[in-house]
Amino acid sequence: MPLTQIIKVAIQALRTNKTRSLLTMLGVIIGVSSVILLVSVGSGLQKYITDQLEGVGSNLLIIMPGKLDLKTMGSSGGKDIASSMLNSKLELKDAQNLQSGSEYIKAVVPGVAGQAILKYNEQKVSSEAVGLTANFSDVVNSPLAAGDYFTDGDDKIGKKVVILGSDVAKNLFGFDDPIGQKVVLSDERFTVVGVLKNKGVGSTSTSDQVVIPLTTAERLFNQTKMSAIYAQATSSDKMDLAISEAQMILENRLQPDDFTILTQKEILSTVSSILGVLTAALGGIAAISLLVGGIGIMNIMLVSVTERTREIGLRKALGATPNIILTQFLIESVILSVGGGLIGILIGGAGSLALSKAIPSAVTPWSVLLAFGVSVGVGIVFGVMPARRAAKLNPIEALRYE
Amino acid sequence: MILSVQHVSKVYSLGEEEVRALDDVSLEIKKSEFVSIVGPSGSGKSTLMHIIGLLDSPTSGRVVLEDRDVTTLSEQKLARLRNEYIGFVFQQFNLLSKTSAIENVELPMIYGGVSTNEREKRAVEMLELVGLGERLQSHPNQLSGGQQQRVAIARALVMNPAIVLADEPTGNLDSKTGEDIMALFHKLNDSGHTIILVTHNHAVAAQAHRQIHIQDGKVVH
Numbered sequence: 275m276p277l278t279q280i281i282k283v284a285i286q287a288l289r290t291n292k293t294r295s296l297l298t299m300l301g302v303i304i305g306v307s308s309v310i311l312l313v314s315v316g317s318g319l320q321k322y323i324t325d326q327l328e329g330v331g332s333n334l335l336i337i338m339p340g341k342l343d344l345k346t347m348g349s350s351g352g353k354d355i356a357s358s359m360l361n362s363k364l365e366l367k368d369a370q371n372l373q374s375g376s377e378y379i380k381a382v383v384p385g386v387a388g389q390a391i392l393k394y395n396e397q398k399v400s401s402e403a404v405g406l407t408a409n410f411s412d413v414v415n416s417p418l419a420a421g422d423y424f425t426d427g428d429d430k431i432g433k434k435v436v437i438l439g440s441d442v443a444k445n446l447f448g449f450d451d452p453i454g455q456k457v458v459l460s461d462e463r464f465t466v467v468g469v470l471k472n473k474g475v476g477s478t479s480t481s482d483q484v485v486i487p488l489t490t491a492e493r494l495f496n497q498t499k500m501s502a503i504y505a506q507a508t509s510s511d512k513m514d515l516a517i518s519e520a521q522m523i524l525e526n527r528l529q530p531d532d533f534t535i536l537t538q539k540e541i542l543s544t545v546s547s548i549l550g551v552l553t554a555a556l557g558g559i560a561a562i563s564l565l566v567g568g569i570g571i572m573n574i575m576l577v578s579v580t581e582r583t584r585e586i587g588l589r590k591a592l593g594a595t596p597n598i599i600l601t602q603f604l605i606e607s608v609i610l611s612v613g614g615g616l617i618g619i620l621i622g623g624a625g626s627l628a629l630s631k632a633i634p635s636a637v638t639p640w641s642v643l644l645a646f647g648v649s650v651g652v653g654i655v656f657g658v659m660p661a662r663r664a665a666k667l668n669p670i671e672a673l674r675y676e
Numbered sequence: 677m678i679l680s681v682q683h684v685s686k687v688y689s690l691g692e693e694e695v696r697a698l699d700d701v702s703l704e705i706k707k708s709e710f711v712s713i714v715g716p717s718g719s720g721k722s723t724l725m726h727i728i729g730l731l732d733s734p735t736s737g738r739v740v741l742e743d744r745d746v747t748t749l750s751e752q753k754l755a756r757l758r759n760e761y762i763g764f765v766f767q768q769f770n771l772l773s774k775t776s777a778i779e780n781v782e783l784p785m786i787y788g789g790v791s792t793n794e795r796e797k798r799a800v801e802m803l804e805l806v807g808l809g810e811r812l813q814s815h816p817n818q819l820s821g822g823q824q825q826r827v828a829i830a831r832a833l834v835m836n837p838a839i840v841l842a843d844e845p846t847g848n849l850d851s852k853t854g855e856d857i858m859a860l861f862h863k864l865n866d867s868g869h870t871i872i873l874v875t876h877n878h879a880v881a882a883q884a885h886r887q888i889h890i891q892d893g894k895v896v897h
Contacts, residue, residue: 276789279786282786283786286775286779290772290773290774291774584770585772588770588772589783589787590755591729591731591758591764592758592759592764592784592787592831593755593756593758593759593760593784593787593788594755594787595751595752595755595756596751596752596755597752598755598787669731670726670731670732673770
């Protein structure tokens, strides 16, 4: 009996009990769609963040106060950085030493950060104000959407000028032009000279921040210690040399535990691998749910075989060989799992697409292939036992079954 | 000679005891005969029917179907032979539920490898023969007991079998409907079909042209 015929018989059998077939597929549908959704969110985020970080600057050294370990930073993260900044021992003279005393460092930008409330008319925005030297855009990639950077001269006199992050500008000014307008920043009047382009995500995002001259920030926040020092190496292949040189220079004045030198590359690879692990873990959880879906199929098929004992006896009496019965039931469970897999792929794909408006997510072809392959495998593996049971039924006893 | 059962025994061993369901049974059925096998419950008539229907093999003896020795064939081969040579009619009809009459009748032909067009043609022909030409698409739950049994009979005929083997075909029907079904069997026999009817009911058995009485696993005269 040709395979196509057995497939037709199997389909017919599944259609006589549509509700049960659909409910059985549900487990696989949920499993597959969640695999695809979670993996696509995970890899989408991964790609997005690495893209963003790559835009920051590949020659960048970030000198942070205190001893930070990138690997443990994830869990207590913000807290570590915040407390390090509060107890910072970095000073302006460290930045000056790095600038003047090094061969491999091209430019240095010290920074002082603090929370500030900005007000314009009725609007109020709370934002992180970062005080940087005027050359900051040479070192930290910060293109402007409007206006100008403040000058070295502005910095020297501690002028009250501010460059707004894109979200801050939008929240305070809406569609009005902020350039030249006066805002109240930490209860002092500042003039807006520029607006940053929308760029970056999470910790590298500048859209919620505002930039003011370093001297102004020192006075405003009553702070002589630096929150961070950014430095640019002369070229990316000189990075290692720049790092050891910076370490040497800083250790002239500071203890080794007083600072950490981070490179954008390290941050990138740590973030990437954390996300990679996360994606794999999510995928694993989803795969478990797929397994559960497979067990569900096996369960239902076993029940189905028992319920259809008389029918199986009849089919055998009418001429179905054990092989034909085995194949029929195996095909039934494969149809259920593959059908569920296809629907799951569609739902997962559609979900990823919808989600991509809010969170970066990209459907990866390998996850689709994997999910599909696994659902075929699940159908076969979990269908074998019920199918064999059906095939082995004795037709005489089966026909007598109540 | 359609069927020859030669000194057939069926013995089951239950632990240390031996149960002889059939003991040295011999019989012969000729083409176009209408034969009944009759006996009380436990007489071995069901066992004999299973062996005749190629659903079971004897412990000893020979079974010859249309010159073919079928005694020791594998289940695989027996299934194929059942499909082509035996047309079953059961007491409980055994139609596929939620499936139309015509699809039910087509089922043996699917296993028999008959082409789609030919299948439909033959199914319609047989359903018309049993008087259900108007009910091709009906499902079993839309049919009366008698109608369901007619569908089953049409299904039994569709592969043009050597033997129509009926197990208590009127057992689940009222007497009037039972008479109609028996009339149908007579009609089929008149047109040449070989019919073996297994029953414990002597009135039904008497309607056949020849009766084989069975008791305690043996044929009695």
